[in-house]
Amino acid sequence: MAYPKVSVIIPTYNRANLLKRAIESVLNQTFQDFELIVVDDGSTDNTKEVVAEFQKRDPRIKYIWQENSGGPAKPINTGIKNSKGQYIAILESDDEWLPEKLEKHIEILEKFKNVGLVSCCAFRIFPDGKKKLYKPPYLGIFEKTKWKIFWEKWGIISLSTIIIKREVIEKIGMFDEKLKAGADVDFYLRAIKKFDFYFVNKPLVNYYESEESLSKKMFWKKWIPEYEYMLEKYKEDFKKAKKAKSRLLRTLATCYLLDGNFKKGIKYLIEAILNYPTNFRLYPQLLLFLFPSFYKKILFLKRKLF
DSSP: OOOOSEEEEEEESSOHHHHHHHHHHHHTOSOOOEEEEEEEOSOOSSHHHHHHHHHHHOTTEEEEEOOOOSSSHHHHHHHHHTOOOSEEEEOOTTOEEOTTHHHHHHHHHHHOTTEEEEEEEEEEEOTTSOEEEEOOSOOEEEOGGGHHHHHHOOOOOOGGGOEEEHHHHHHHOSOOTTOSSSHHHHHHHHHTTTSEEEEEEEEEEEEEOOHHHHHOTTHHHHHHHHHHHHHHHTHHHHTTOHHHHHHHHHHHHHHHHHTTOHHHHHHHHHHHHHHOTTOTTHHHHHHHTTSHHHHHHHHHHHHTOO
């Protein structure tokens, strides 16, 4: 029995109203040698019925239900464990692919044998219908020998933009289920040390920003334990990548400031400076930490949190 070239995994939770769009975008791909696995992470809406209607039309679609895990890592891993494809692509259930997404990514993976993961540009679609092109910080091939540079500036790499060689997962393992918000970042950091990445300079994904995701209310509370976990997990790597560690410490310091823990915020910001003393952007931030209420207002305005 011939296995499909690509296994497409859609992890979902209570997004039945959006899931149709995501599934349709997979079925409308110019590259058709795939299986589609929808992993329902304990939905209480009519997700199962939505998928069942598509299954009547296309036998390549599989549906798996599991108890809610509280994060994307476990449903993605469930999909991987039940997949058969040479390549694994992930699509978040509130996003959609443009028709050539799989075709263009497969072309890269077939052409560059050392590339283990392919991503691309994307359109960010806002609730008011406005569209903005997002480009990752790197375009074209990014070699694994430059992993420290990647760690210093990984940018935003949506799960919906990536496709992964199965060999990558066999070598570095699956998504870390201890992480709720940062499992994708953690996976990229591990993968870039072993495999080259490729970033296609073409938007092939529509990434939808919801009102909830735009507000990011209290986002720092979920990121604090994630970043502290990653600091410990990668402490040996960070000895070789001081700039990358400084970046993570700076972000953690900001999260603690937003959480009202000025003491820990200062502690982590000073550590960030000690790890990268020539980053002169850190010193004004240290001064702003002396005026926490004012600095928080600046951050909210800058990030458009409210």
